Amino acid sequence: MKPFTYERAGDAREAGAAVLRTNAKFISGGTNLLDLMKLEIEQPAHLVDISLLPLNRLEDLPNGGLRIEAQAKNSDVAADPRVRVRYRAVSEALLAGASGQLRNKASIGGNLVQRTRCPYFYDTAAACNKRTPDDGCAALSGVNRVHAILGASDACIATHPSDMAVALSALGAEIELLAPDQSARQVAIDDFYCLPGNTPHIETVLQHGEMITAVILPAPPPGWQRYRKVRDRASYAFALISVAVIVATDHEAITSARVAFGGVAHKPWRCLDAEAALTGRPATLASYRAAADVAMKGAIGRGYNDFKVELAKRTLCRTLAEAQQLGIGRPS
Amino acid sequence: MDTVTKTQEVALLRIALTVNGKRYELELDTRTSLLDALREHLRLTGTKKGCDHGQCGACTVLANGRRINSCLTLAVMHNGDNIVTIEGLGAPEALHPLQAAFIEHDAFQCGYCTSGQICSAIGMLAEVDLGWPSHVTADVAQKYIALSDAEIRERLSGNICRCGAYPNIVGAIRDVAGGASE
Numbered sequence: 445m446k447p448f449t450y451e452r453a454g455d456a457r458e459a460g461a462a463v464l465r466t467n468a469k470f471i472s473g474g475t476n477l478l479d480l481m482k483l484e485i486e487q488p489a490h491l492v493d494i495s496l497l498p499l500n501r502l503e504d505l506p507n508g509g510l511r512i513e514a515q516a517k518n519s520d521v522a523a524d525p526r527v528r529v530r531y532r533a534v535s536e537a538l539l540a541g542a543s544g545q546l547r548n549k550a551s552i553g554g555n556l557v558q559r560t561r562c563p564y565f566y567d568t569a570a571a572c573n574k575r576t577p578d579d580g581c582a583a584l585s586g587v588n589r590v591h592a593i594l595g596a597s598d599a600c601i602a603t604h605p606s607d608m609a610v611a612l613s614a615l616g617a618e619i620e621l622l623a624p625d626q627s628a629r630q631v632a633i634d635d636f637y638c639l640p641g642n643t644p645h646i647e648t649v650l651q652h653g654e655m656i657t658a659v660i661l662p663a664p665p666p667g668w669q670r671y672r673k674v675r676d677r678a679s680y681a682f683a684l685i686s687v688a689v690i691v692a693t694d695h696e697a698i699t700s701a702r703v704a705f706g707g708v709a710h711k712p713w714r715c716l717d718a719e720a721a722l723t724g725r726p727a728t729l730a731s732y733r734a735a736a737d738v739a740m741k742g743a744i745g746r747g748y749n750d751f752k753v754e755l756a757k758r759t760l761c762r763t764l765a766e767a768q769q770l771g772i773g774r775p776s
Numbered sequence: 777m778d779t780v781t782k783t784q785e786v787a788l789l790r791i792a793l794t795v796n797g798k799r800y801e802l803e804l805d806t807r808t809s810l811l812d813a814l815r816e817h818l819r820l821t822g823t824k825k826g827c828d829h830g831q832c833g834a835c836t837v838l839a840n841g842r843r844i845n846s847c848l849t850l851a852v853m854h855n856g857d858n859i860v861t862i863e864g865l866g867a868p869e870a871l872h873p874l875q876a877a878f879i880e881h882d883a884f885q886c887g888y889c890t891s892g893q894i895c896s897a898i899g900m901l902a903e904v905d906l907g908w909p910s911h912v913t914a915d916v917a918q919k920y921i922a923l924s925d926a927e928i929r930e931r932l933s934g935n936i937c938r939c940g941a942y943p944n945i946v947g948a949i950r951d952v953a954g955g956a957s958e
Contacts, residue, residue: 449787450806450852475848478809479829491806493853519842523908528917539911543934544900546830548842549849679911679933 445481452493456655460624462492463653470494470655472515472551475542476558483566485575495551499657502526508663514553514620514656518608519544521552531661533669533688537611540673543680553656556609556619556636557648560602560710561682562591573599574644589748590684593740593756595709600644601746603707604637605682610706611671612659613714614688620658623651630660637711644710666700667692668771672763673706674755683707685756687763693727693771701764703739708756715739718760727768732761791855795820796864804851811835813851814861822862822891826936833935836892836899837861843899845934862891865898874898877948885939893935897949900931904953923953 453459463470469488471477472495480486499515502524510526521527522538542550564570564582571580583591583601591601618630636648650656667690675681686706692699701722705713718739725731736757743753787806792799795818802817811828814820814837823846826834830848837846838860866872874894877883884890904923909916912930921927928946937945 445807447786448806450789450850452855471850471853474850474853475830475845478848478850482828491850495853519903519908522916523903523906525917528909532916535909535916536911539909539913539916543833544903544931545833545836545843545845545896545934546848548899549844679930 446484446487446489448481448488448491450491450493453497456497456499456622456657457626459492459494459497459655460622460626460653462490463655464624465490468492472554473517473546473549474554475546475550476554480559483568485566485568494655505660510661511620512552512659512661514551514658516552517548518542518550518552518555519547522547530664531611531615531669533611533614533671533690534608534661536669536671537607537673537686537688540671540683540686541607552608552659555606556656556659557650558605559647561605562602563587565602574602574640574647577643577645584746587748588746590682590707591746591749592709593743593745593749593752594705594713595639595711596744596746597640597642597644599642600640600710602640602644602710604647604709604711606712607671607673607683607686607706609633609637609712610686610704611669611688612661613712614669614690614702614704615664616662616702618660618662619656620660621650622655622657624653628657633712634714640710647710665690665692665702667702668767670763670767670770672759672766674759685752685759687756687759689760689763689767691722691727691764691767691771693768696727698722698725698727698731698768701735703735703760705739705756705760708743708752717741722764727764729761729765732764733757735764736760789852789855791852793818793851793854793857793859795859796861802851806850806852808851809847810837810839810849810851810854810859811846814846814859820861820863823895824888824891826888826892831936832889832892833896834889834892836896836935838895838899841899841902843896860895862895865894872898873952874948877951878945881944881948881951882941883944883948884937884941889935889937889939893932893937893945896932896935897952900928901949901953903931923950925950928953 468490499513570582673686690702703715718735721735721738824834826832830845835847
């Protein structure tokens with residue numbers, strides 16, 4: 445690991461000033477950043493610790509939504525009664541990620557900006573456009589079993605690893621950002637992340653020095669929420685495919701639906717076309733299958749990950765059926 | 777010497793840690809992980825270094841009562857914190873109930889993962905007492921957790937045992953928790 449200086453920020457203003465130092469970076473839980481620093485993939489010269497800023501509360505919003513401050517720990521948010529009852533997909537997604545120890549350390553803000561787990565990104569002997577622009581992509585012709593099938597480019601086929609972000613995408617969450625000059629802005633989660641294009645090293649619209657201060661959840665949409673993750677092990681593994689759904693039915697017809705996938709793209713993949721394909725249709729496997737075909741239209745396998753296209757379809761069908769069954773006769 | 781190798785400047789910081797009830801002051805390279813501070817500076821070698829990447833759980837300690845991977849955090853980020861390691865849990869003549877249960881159940885072979893398993897189990901049982909759900913909890917909104925074997929396995933999935941002593945680890949934890957077996 446390269447040497448670096450370290451300071452604990454007392455407040456957001458202090459953090460904003462400190463992060464403008466040369467090659468400075470925020471650190472919160474550090475569970476991904478420190479791993480990358482050990483491998484010298486990340487080499488900050490100065491770390492600004494924001495984990496102890498008074499930004500770890502969850503507060504109800506007048507419109508029925510919930511504001512989750514960015515320094516709240518993954519474990520606290522997953523266990524919060526408001527999240528468990530009103531935003532169960534968020535709780536389920538958080539609990540499907542990492543381990544108990546990591547969730548105790550990892551923050552909500554850090555979860556959103558964790559880096560891909562593409563093995564070629566971590567292997568400094570392999571070519572990676574995300575690590576070194578214009579280096580090439582070893583995954584394209586490599587063992588690309590865990591890689592993207594939607595929205596990828598010939599420059600990068602990495603996926604975004606967050607489970608939580610998939611649930612947030614289905615819910616239409618907003619990300620609250622604070623610039624070093626203390627000006628704030630809000631970005632919808634689907635606009636927060638970038639597709640790789642020719643610049644896979646640019647992963648979000650975050651400007652240097654901008655801090656994630658909160659995640660804003662709108663009032664929960666009608667329907668039952670479910671997050672399902674399919675992976676190589678029963679626990680403690682990243683997703684091959686994951687799906688967050690919110691589905692409301694009325695006399696067996698689907699009245700509204702939300703669908704987002706994880707493990708398929710450079711960002712959580714909200715699928716408005718599949719949502720439209722479900723709305724107004726009977727809550728049957730045939731409808732789910734038709735929506736799944738719509739969702740995976742344009743999906744491209746790269747060899748080892750060809751199986752993901754069918755796996756994504758089946759996972760969506762199963763999760764929709766499960767959410768519909770769970771939701772019958774229960775308040776959303 | 778013709779060429780001078782420029783050594784990068786190392787940043788040092790003075791911090792205080794309370795470990796197993798005892799306060800220590802340390803001057804550390806900022807790069808020092810909490811794990812290395814415990815093992816190399818305080819000579820508390822009960823906490824083990826397995827993968828050093830947060831994947832195996834051998835380095836699990838309790839920081840302000842919560843289980844964390846000590847390899848994936850900087851010692852300087854824990855300035856002022858209260859750390860408990862395996863050395864703080866029991867002594868050979870007065871074992872912690874989990875330590876006794878691990879012996880009783882033959883819950884280890886080489887023992888390298890054991891301190892992490894035990895610290896993780898203590899943190900996990902506190903989380904269950906708080907009613908925290910897990911990935912295998914049927915309904916995340918339910919208030920009370922029945923600590924089934926499936927719950928123990930899921931909640932301890934961040935601790936790897938290369939000897940494969942898992943059934944006996946689950947047995948030892950179940951014994952101490954008093955939970956129902958499946």
